[in-house]
Amino acid sequence: MADIDLIDVDKHFGANWVIRKLNLRVDHGEFVVLLGPSGCGKTTTLRAVAGLEEIDSGEIRIDGKSVESLPASDRDIAFVFQLYSLYPHLTAFENIAFPLRAFRMSDKEVRGKVKAVAKVLRIEHLLSQKPSALAGGDMQRVTIGRALVRRPKAILMDEPIGALDAKMREEMRVELRRLHIENNSTTIYVTHDQIEAMSMADRIAIMNDGVLQQVGSPTEVYSRPANLFVAQFVGSPIMNVVDCRIEPADSATNIRLDGMQSVFRFGSDVHRHVAAVGHEEIALGVRPEAVLVERSDQAGYVPAKVHLIEPQGAYDILDIGVGKAVIRARTESQFVTRLHEPVWVQLDPERSHFFDKKSGFALPIGK
């Protein structure tokens, strides 16, 4: 196993920048997910590590050694694609054994290695099947088995479960995470699905327009997003982002959304931070679960109206009108049952974020 360093990596196709000054370190045994929308540069980054794509400047190091002059085949890295790319005429066993056949290895040794990998992937009972007889999830398990069997320095995966149905994807997320913990292989995993990233990664590296936006643990990127892009790309339903005015009050800060009669009261540090940074245009960000809803007036709560009720089964999402703004709140199922019902809301200051609308950066309030 190995660590991987990307240092000031640049890549462009003609005038289009695909990767800009990317710096990222993946530690030995770490599972890092590159997350971003299509076209953000995540797959190009992965391919550059694999040696399938040249970079224009910067450096990629595996175990401290620059791999610039090393062809893909000599980098000792396994690559798993979205499409299964199995040999259709070979059994699952032979597909997994295939990379080992290039080495002078006894049949017994090959069998041992294939069996060990199959056990971890829970496909021991499928080893004699041809790919055409396998379900999508099992085919992808075989593909992953083939990548793991020769114990490469690192495993790179490009949306490996993107083509599976929702239920299978969920199962595979759990399996891949377990597999990683058991094998401790250095892994870089590319996806556009934030739930995949959140549920599997040790750390998530979020990219947009070729630029790395934030690197952090799932909890970090979810609870302390560095900027508006990350705030709204991670989490479902999406974080509410609304314009607000920030007014200093005695030992407190009043936050007023557009058209609001009353105010949300926050600690005095909010306006001090805003004043210190000198930002004029501030957006407030708050996730639906941090919008607290009551059916009667409570201290610190402001009156609001329910526009829409969106049941999710285990809970409800309410679209709530506060002043002219609409924010979404997460409540217990059937907490509010009628549209236009008056409710009272409060924003949890601990879980509220303030962003500079021009740069998109989060202000370091309460951090």
Next chain:
Amino acid sequence: MAKLTLKNLSKSYGEIAALRSLSLDVHDQEFFVLLGPTGAGKTTTLRCIAGLEKPEAGEVWIGEDLVNNWSAANRDVALVFQQYSLYPNYTVRKNLEFPLRSKLRRITDEDIGLRVQKAAETLRISHLLDRRTDRLSGGEMQRVAIGRAIVREPRLFLMDEPLSNLDAKLRELLRSELQELHLKLGATLVFVTHDQVEAMTMGDRIGVLCEGQLAQVGTPYEVYNMPRNTFVASFVGTPPINLFDATINDEKIVVAPEKFEFSLPPAARSRLAKVTSDRTKLCVGVRPEHVKLVKTGGIAGTLYGAADHGVEMIMTVNVADHLIQTTQPPTTRIRLNESVRIAFTPDKIHFFDPETTENLACAGNDP
């Protein structure tokens, strides 16, 4: 606007029965969602209503009219597809005007202008009216496609997965917009999707389709909280419901084949006794939010996986090789393979007939 009635609709393609005597009442001004997996017959139903497909048997009523022999054009329904199907060289305005320009309609230019303006305002695309549709983003194109349906002021809107091509963020936004639009227009709307979250959040009622038949019709709460059979129970809700085959052994429920058991408190026991009569075999269903982690008692298992979803942690517990999912607060930290104990919230446990898959609590009622 009008109500819609389908009576014993049947349709097959060669050997394959797409619809099997399907009956359905959609109320005037209702937002009705047809939910089901690929091949369940959702799109066929929609096409029979629109007049694009002729059922072999059964009746389609729109309002007070039996429309089986009416052409699609005469049925006065508007269809919105997953593909936007706009004229790429036309401006948004021309696309919106197009359905009104038909000679059959004889609408004055002034009236056309007014209708287009009103639809554009409703959908917040007024600023795009003079732009060519191939210069629009996906979300804007789908708004225009919906606008083209609105201007016609049809008796019925039919939508076939209109949000499936959009990214997660846009989908969420358009979901709310569609619901608001529905309230504003007072439209009768039949919306087809395979996405249970879409169905739950948008539908006044949901019809769950399975193999050409309606498995259940009900409000989102009814479908989620009282699923009629195991198909509905596992198709609706994410993470999915935990299901196990079990036998009743005195006051204990014994789960087989890999064995674990739990007992029910008196209230749940008498509820079970009422529906089971002398039955000893059962299928037990428990939703992840009704699986609790407990310190003592309960059922012993080990942690198999943990997926951080930001707002909550989805944990998978291995109990005698049954993988049971539970929803926990986001701060829960348990190491993989660590021992845990779980308990089911007794009054939230569902009991199904393992043969018919029917929910024993609704046996004998109509779907």
